[in-house]
Amino acid sequence: MATTQAAKPTRRLFTELDYLQPHHWRRNIWNLTIYLLLILGSVMFILPLFWALSSSFKSDYQVMEFPPQWIPTPIRWQNYPEALTYIPFGRYALNTLIVAVGAITGNLLSCTLIAYGFARLRAPGKNFLFILMLSTMMLVEPVRIIPMYIEFKTLGWIDTYLPLIVPAFFGSPFYIFLLRQFFMNIPRELEEAALIDGANRLQILWRVILPISKPALAAIAIFNFQGVWNDFLYPLVFLHRQTNYTIALGLNFFRSTYTVHWGYLMAASMVALLPIMLVFFFAQRYFIQGITFTGIKG
Amino acid sequence: MSSLTATRLIKMPRWNLRQREAMLFYLCIAPWIVGFFLFYLGPILASFYFSLTQWDLLTPPQFIGLDNYARVFTRDPLAVKSFKVTLVYTLAYVPTDLAFGLLLALLLNRNLRGIGVFRTIYYLPSVLSGVAYVVMWMWMFNPQHGLFNTILTYFNIQGPRWLLDPKWALPSLIVMSLWGVGRSMVIFLAGLQDIPAELYESADIDGANMWDKFWKITLPLLTPSVLFNLIFGIILTFQSFTNAFIATNGGPLDSTLFYVLYLYRKAFEHLQMGYASALAWLLFLFVLACTLVIFLTSGKWVFYRSVGE
Secondary structure, three states, X not given: OHHHHHHHHHHHHHHXXXXXXXXXXXXXXXXXXXXXXXXXXXXXXXXXXXXXXXXXXXXXXXXXXXXXXXXOOOOOOOXXXXXXXXXXXXHHHHHHHHHHHHHHHHHHHHHHHHHHHHHHOOOOOHHHHHHHHHHOOOOOHHHHHHHHHHHHHHHOOOOOOHHHHHHHHHOOHHHHHHHHHHHHOOOHHHHHHHHHOOOOHHHHHHHHHHHHXXXXXXXXHHHHHHHHHHOOHHHHHHOOOHXXXXXXXXXXXXXXXXXXXHHHHHHHHXXXXXXXXXXXXXXXXXXXXXXXXXXXXX | OHHHHHHHHHHOOOOOHHHHHHHHHHHHOHHHHHHHHHHHHHHHHHHHHHXXXXXXXXXXXXXXXXXXHHHHHHOOHHXXXXXXXXXXXXXXXXXXXXXXXXXXXXXXXXXXXXHXXXXXXXXXXXXXXXXXXXXXXXXXXXXXXXXXXXXHHHOOOXXXXXXXXXXXXXXXXXXXXXXXXXXXXXXXXXXXXXXXXXXXXXHHHOOOOHHHHHHHHHHHHHHHHHHHHHHHHHHHHHOOOHHHHHHOOOOOOOOOOOHHHHHHHHHHHOOOHHHHHHHHHHHHHHHHHHHHHHHHHHHHHOOOOOOOO
């Protein structure tokens, strides 16, 4: 179902543009070459993932076998139901989703505003503040985390999701910088036309800049979701009760006891990978060249 | 724009246009400034204070001035070695990651059927984090039964011992990290959407070939994304930790002893939090200097359509 949805704009473009052009056969050969290159490359990218998938159907003993079996005999289907009940997987997934939705909302709101300021408005001290903002990412996390813990403890935020969500509403340097680079690449004429029409800066950001920045916003949502879903250090330090745990902490249960339950770990990792895969697959549809700008011209 | 300015000036005579714009700028970035004071400044200042102390995390820190910093340069060859390892790793990894990320983005920036599936395949490895990622590669690099050496035996080549060989361990880690090229690919892919199709169409009319179009349209207009990937590549790569921590733990013969891995050991294994904070601050200053140099020279090679043209 997902594939047909994604293919829709593609098909329309094909029929309207390519087949009408005289050189379409040359383009087809070119497309074929690209498909071949992509298939060749994807083998390298997918082999380890395939091994992980196959391991998720093995017993712990089978995982350790050399040479490894690509298709395990017997196939241990029960790894999946067993792994998902070994830890309260649904609960952890829900917890992580709460953090992700909160953080993504916060980042999209704050980072667009902040990035717009850095990209478009002139003010004394702007470059200094920008470098200061970047520099906050350069201090290694293990060193920063202890003072942060002390701070959140005095606020009474430990063992809540607040330390993981609230900072997002004040912007993250990674996303601010990424958006700033995009905003700076939008020609000023688009804004000036709206300014002449009497729009204020906020309206321009909302009505002119954001609609053409969908690819960048999609990239931010993807990165943020993935970041929250995989984040290990911060939840580990700020969350204590096991019922509050996120997915990444939950996966650690498979190896924190005396032995590593490889089969379970791989099965649960595969299930944990699904949401990121889905989010990416749907968000990548905004990466379709030309669509962003043709709507503006004319 | 001038008529608008005039009416606004009549309404608000106290501020001129320039001051109003500056006010608006500070209003826009106000969330970050507040956040900086709330969540960053405290921990940053605290870590700087700790870098001037001797602190085992159990007893209160004791102030020792700049002695921690002197120790890095004069009495700790391992710290210097770990810095060199990280520098070599960064110099090799960041440019390769940029090149592959750009190449993949160009290949995947097409309205082909099923392109979403390919994009997902290339992106997926970069979302696998920590243990699962590294464990897979340890399996691929296994000298006896790993995927690489198994393939090499088909060609009668005796493969190296990869992660177990001091000469091959660091290159192996670079290959391992390049598998996560999906991150920079996505940024380039999003950046490519910013280039108007009209430019390519008029280049076609002028009879430009693909090579020309890449060097004269795509690359110049993509330089904002290149700058982003370059700066963040450097910031993140100098802080590399997880892969080496799990795969090699710094060995063999300290050939993959990353700076932050060494810092982590000092902080949490040897309980020298003060010394670790000093190491963190030296790295901070070095990366900041690199970023400043890149940022200040970026005016010469980064092209923004809102500025140039």
